[in-house]
Each structure stands twice: as structure tokens, then as C-alpha cells.
Amino acid sequence: MKRTKLAFLVLSAMLIVTGCKEKEQDLLNKDDPVTIEVWHYYNGAQQDEFNRLVREFNKTVGKEKGIVVEGSGQGTISELEANVLDAIQGKAGADQMPNMFAAYGDAAYEVDQLGYAVDLKPYFTEEELSKYVEGYITEGNFSGEDSLKIFPVAKSVELLMLNKTDWEKFSSSVGVTTEELSTIEGITETAKKYYEWTDSLTEEQNDGKAFFGRDAFANYMLAGYRQLSTDMFSKENNKIVLHFEEDVVRKLWDNYYVPYISGYFDSSGKFRSDDIKVGNILACVSSSSSVTYFPDRVILNDEESYPIELKVLECPKFQGGKDYQIQQGAGMLVLKSSEKEQRACAEFLKWFTSDEQNIAFSTASGYLPVTKSANNLDKVTEVTKVEQSVKKVLRTSFEMIGDNQMYTSIPFKNGTTARAFLEKGMRDLAK
Structure with missing residues (x-):
């Protein structure tokens, strides 16, 4: 009887996992690629590194999963936020709404109140989320609904x-x-x-x-x-x-x-x-x-x-x-669209915040990676060459993060x- 119950539980779990994989496979298909647009305010070294990583994603993981990422600079953070709100509200002359954009808390709150912010928690396992610095994930739960609506990509x-x-x-x-x-x-x-x-x-x-x-x-x-x-x-x-x-x-x-x-x-x-x-x-x-x-x-x-x-x-x-x-530091907020596009956004964010990619993006302009394992100077210097001044900042920042509760x-x-x-x-x- 115990063996029968155990076999049933194992079979049920396998069917659930298989079903989830088939669902994801049906949505993301390299033979039917989906394009997602990301709006940001990056400039200088940060923008150059972001564009490089987008090209790398499109050639590798994006090509395998059928995801094409397009980045678009929108000027300053204020201009970016205004353009997003204009697009959501369908104002005359506004561009079509992007799939996600770089957002600070107050802009994210406004978009959420309009009903357009996607909760990313269902797209990540607890194990995946446990890899990120706790305070960075907590910041994304601003609506108090055990949700994740701002996803961390680089902090300061x-x-x-x-x-x-x-x-x-x-x-x-x-x-x-x-x-x-x-x-x-x-x-x-x-x-x-x-x-x-x-x-x-x-x-x-x-x-x-x-x-x-x-x-x-x-x-x-x-x-x-x-x-x-x-x-x-x-x-x-x-x-x-x-x-x-x-x-x-x-x-x-x-x-x-x-x-x-x-x-x-x-x-x-x-x-x-x-x-x-x-x-x-x-x-x-x-x-x-x-x-x-x-x-x-x-x-x-x-x-x-x-x-x-x-x-x-x-x-x-x-x-x-x-x-x-x-x-400090803006995260990414995914805007409501098709399930396929939302899943594609989540897959890009997982790849983008993996240690190697995230270290390269963050340290290009003095920002900090968002995972616990990447907040380590030895790890950073393994992945990329860092200027002496940036190295001083990273060393002190990592020590300070370890000694304090990060707050916003x-x-x-x-x-x-x-x-x-x-x-x-x-x-x-x-x-």
C-alpha cells in the first residue's frame, strides 16, 4: 500500500513537471520567436555593456528559446517614466507600450495602481529567488501582497x-x-x-x-x-x-x-x-x-x-x-502583455542577473551585482577586469552590505x- 502511494506521488510530480515544461516549450519556441522591448535610461559605459549583453543573449539563449530582446534608451529617468505612462494611457503621439522598463519604486507604484505591473514571483522558484540579496527582493514587494513587481538588476x-x-x-x-x-x-x-x-x-x-x-x-x-x-x-x-x-x-x-x-x-x-x-x-x-x-x-x-x-x-x-x-538603483518592471511575452521577459532577467552577466553589467559603471554569490570581490575579479577605484568601492560596498540592513x-x-x-x-x- 505504501509503495503504491509513493509511486502515485512520484508519477503525479513527474506529470506536473512535464506539463510545466511542455507549457513553457509551447510558449517559447525557437521556430516562432517572440520579441520583447526593454526601455531604459542607461548611458555611457552602462548602456554600452547593456547593449553588448543583449546582443550576446540574442545569439545564445535567446536563439535557443525563441526570444529576441530589443533595448531602447529613453533619455533621463524622468523622461523614461513619463514616456511609459504616456504609452500606458495611450496619449497622442506616444510609442507603443514596452514589455518592461527600468523603474524606481514611485514609478512602479503608479504603474501598479493602473493595473499594468506583472507579479514575477510565479516565474521564479523559491530556490532561484533565494540567490538574490534579500533586501533587493523585498524592495520589489512594495504592494504588500507577497509579490515581486520590481526585479533587481543592479544596485548602488x-x-x-x-x-x-x-x-x-x-x-x-x-x-x-x-x-x-x-x-x-x-x-x-x-x-x-x-x-x-x-x-x-x-x-x-x-x-x-x-x-x-x-x-x-x-x-x-x-x-x-x-x-x-x-x-x-x-x-x-x-x-x-x-x-x-x-x-x-x-x-x-x-x-x-x-x-x-x-x-x-x-x-x-x-x-x-x-x-x-x-x-x-x-x-x-x-x-x-x-x-x-x-x-x-x-x-x-x-x-x-x-x-x-x-x-x-x-x-x-x-x-x-x-x-x-x-x-539605490532601478530594477526592471514587466508590463502586462501576453503570457508568452511575460515569460520571455522572465527568462531574459534570469539570464541577465546570472553572476557572469550581472557582474559585467554592474561593474562597468560602479554598480553592484544583485546575487549573494556575486557580491564578492574575488568572484568579481575572476569574471572581469576592474579599475582600482572601482575595486575600492566594491570592497567597501560588499563589507557594508554584510554589516547593515539595506533600506529603501x-x-x-x-x-x-x-x-x-x-x-x-x-x-x-x-x-
């Missing part, structure tokens, strides 16, 4: 990038160490010491120089609030709630507004790497993907310049705060507007 984190050459002159004179740069409060105190030290080098009073700046101010607000308390924006009873405790916000204020108006922080150029390039500051918190823009010289004027070396440190956190760090705020209606307010509010007031 925030790091502290330092002009090591000038830092060593300052640190040896004043007696500060890089350990003091591990906290937000330490950055503030060190910036004050740097201002006072540079002020002492001249006879003129109050002409000290700024030490620090940051690129994405909204990240400081969101990550800082999470480290000190909870999510600034949370969803309760299907409503978005703003948390704004006075003591927490005061700490955020004291460690940006006060040092900024005191001359310890600065943000003069378009990006903080621009400020480091002209010697306005020594250190900045920037995206790991911005390492390719970090200068190798400080240019004082048309005639004076000197070489500098990059040092990369983990992004500072609030002293005594929880171990949260911001994760929840997407919601008008979330982009809320983030823009956080980005500009205190920063503009300080200016």
Missing part, C-alpha cells in the same frame, strides 16, 4: 569618498583618524576641526574651508530617521503616515544645517565630486556608482593643480543608531513629490 549604495592626499596633511597636523568619520556626529566634529585648522593657516580670520558635502540630501533624511527611530513614511490602514518627531528631526538639523551655515559643509557645484575637484571640500557622501566621476587631481586655477588619491569608507551613521543604509523607503502616491521636498527643504534653507 552610498559611500564616503575622501581626498586621501589632503586628508593625510590635515590628520597628521591635528591628530584625527578615519575612525572619527564613521558617524554623522564624527563628520560634523571633524569638519569643524578642519575649518579651524585651515583658518589658522592664514592671517585672515574666518576664512576656513569646508570639509564635507553630500549629493542626495533626501537619503540623509530618510536613512537618518530610520537609524534614529522608524520609517519617516509608513503605511498604516492603507494610509501613508508621516513620522516627524522633534528630537529626531532636531538631530538631523544639528548635523547638517548648523555645520553648513558655519562653513564646515558646502555644496557649490552640481555634484560634490565637482567640489572636491576644485578643492572646496575634502570628503563627500555619494553613490557608489559615482566613483567614475571622482577626480584624480585638484584644480586650483588655470595654472595650479596637483594629483590626489581616492580613499573609500563606509557611509557614516548616527552614533547609537540602528544599522540601516540606503540602497516605501513607494506611494506623490512619493516623488515628497522626496523632492525632503531633498530641497533644509538644504535650500541652509543656502
Whole structure:
């Protein structure tokens, strides 16, 4: 009797697996290929690598399974999101809707509310999903339905990038160490010491120089609030709630507004790497993907310049705060179409995020791979040649990911507007 039951279970499982394979085989057929269009905002090295990988897929796995991928750059991320929404809503002059596009949370939320976001979970096994960094998969479950609507393809984190050459002159004179740069409060105190030290080098009073700046101010607000308390924006009873405790916000204020108006922080150029390039500051918190823009010289004027070396440190956190760090980088959102096209999108994403392909795509422009096994410097250097500056960023990023819970705020209606307010509010007031 037991043998009969066991045989029945085995036979049933075989029939289910065979049926699934036959279903997939019927849908994806090399003799009847399907074309899927991917819209993105990539440029430079990232776009070149994406196009190369698309060509490789089409010649290999795509050819075997009957999938042809076509990539289309849509300008900036804002232009891409606007074009996708225009296509979904069928506006006059809009292109036909793509099969998938590079999406951040707020755009994904809007598309999902329109009913066009595909849940990719049914196309992946639990074993397949377990290979990805947990926080990256969790970000795709923004609708709270145990779904996966943003699929990770490349990520970035925030790091502290330092002009090591000038830092060593300052640190040896004043007696500060890089350990003091591990906290937000330490950055503030060190910036004050740097201002006072540079002020002492001249006879003129109050002409000290700024030490620090940051690129994405909204990240400081969101990550800082999470480290000190909870999510600034949370969803309760299907409503978005703003948390704004006075003591927490005061700490955020004291460690940006006060040092900024005191001359310890600065943000003069378009990006903080621009400020480091002209010697306005020594250190900045920037995206790991911005390492390719970090200068190798400080240019004082048309005639004076000197070489500098990059040092990369983990992004500072609030002293005594929880171990949260911001994760960034758009994923891919698949738009509703035929089952055949949706399955083809999933097959491309599986291939694209396999270690070899994903390492090549990510490291081409300082981004991070999305699988656990690929978040390893030895693994990365086995697969591709990496510039020294990118290697520094990857090493520090992997260590930071291992030590912290990676965090992104929840997407919601008008979330982009809320983030823009956080980005500009205190920063503009300080200016």
C-alpha cells in the first residue's frame, strides 16, 4: 500500500513537471520567436555593456528559446517614466507600450495602481529567488501582497569618498583618524576641526574651508530617521503616515544645517565630486556608482593643480543608531502583455542577473551585482577586469552590505513629490 502511494506521488510530480515544461516549450519556441522591448535610461559605459549583453543573449539563449530582446534608451529617468505612462494611457503621439522598463519604486507604484505591473514571483522558484540579496527582493514587494513587481538588476549604495592626499596633511597636523568619520556626529566634529585648522593657516580670520558635502540630501533624511527611530513614511490602514518627531528631526538639523551655515559643509557645484575637484571640500557622501566621476587631481586655477588619491569608507551613521543604509538603483518592471511575452521577459532577467552577466553589467559603471554569490570581490575579479577605484568601492560596498540592513523607503502616491521636498527643504534653507 505504501509503495503504491509513493509511486502515485512520484508519477503525479513527474506529470506536473512535464506539463510545466511542455507549457513553457509551447510558449517559447525557437521556430516562432517572440520579441520583447526593454526601455531604459542607461548611458555611457552602462548602456554600452547593456547593449553588448543583449546582443550576446540574442545569439545564445535567446536563439535557443525563441526570444529576441530589443533595448531602447529613453533619455533621463524622468523622461523614461513619463514616456511609459504616456504609452500606458495611450496619449497622442506616444510609442507603443514596452514589455518592461527600468523603474524606481514611485514609478512602479503608479504603474501598479493602473493595473499594468506583472507579479514575477510565479516565474521564479523559491530556490532561484533565494540567490538574490534579500533586501533587493523585498524592495520589489512594495504592494504588500507577497509579490515581486520590481526585479533587481543592479544596485548602488552610498559611500564616503575622501581626498586621501589632503586628508593625510590635515590628520597628521591635528591628530584625527578615519575612525572619527564613521558617524554623522564624527563628520560634523571633524569638519569643524578642519575649518579651524585651515583658518589658522592664514592671517585672515574666518576664512576656513569646508570639509564635507553630500549629493542626495533626501537619503540623509530618510536613512537618518530610520537609524534614529522608524520609517519617516509608513503605511498604516492603507494610509501613508508621516513620522516627524522633534528630537529626531532636531538631530538631523544639528548635523547638517548648523555645520553648513558655519562653513564646515558646502555644496557649490552640481555634484560634490565637482567640489572636491576644485578643492572646496575634502570628503563627500555619494553613490557608489559615482566613483567614475571622482577626480584624480585638484584644480586650483588655470595654472595650479596637483594629483590626489581616492580613499573609500563606509557611509557614516548616527552614533547609537540602528544599522540601516540606503540602497539605490532601478530594477526592471514587466508590463502586462501576453503570457508568452511575460515569460520571455522572465527568462531574459534570469539570464541577465546570472553572476557572469550581472557582474559585467554592474561593474562597468560602479554598480553592484544583485546575487549573494556575486557580491564578492574575488568572484568579481575572476569574471572581469576592474579599475582600482572601482575595486575600492566594491570592497567597501560588499563589507557594508554584510554589516547593515539595506533600506529603501516605501513607494506611494506623490512619493516623488515628497522626496523632492525632503531633498530641497533644509538644504535650500541652509543656502
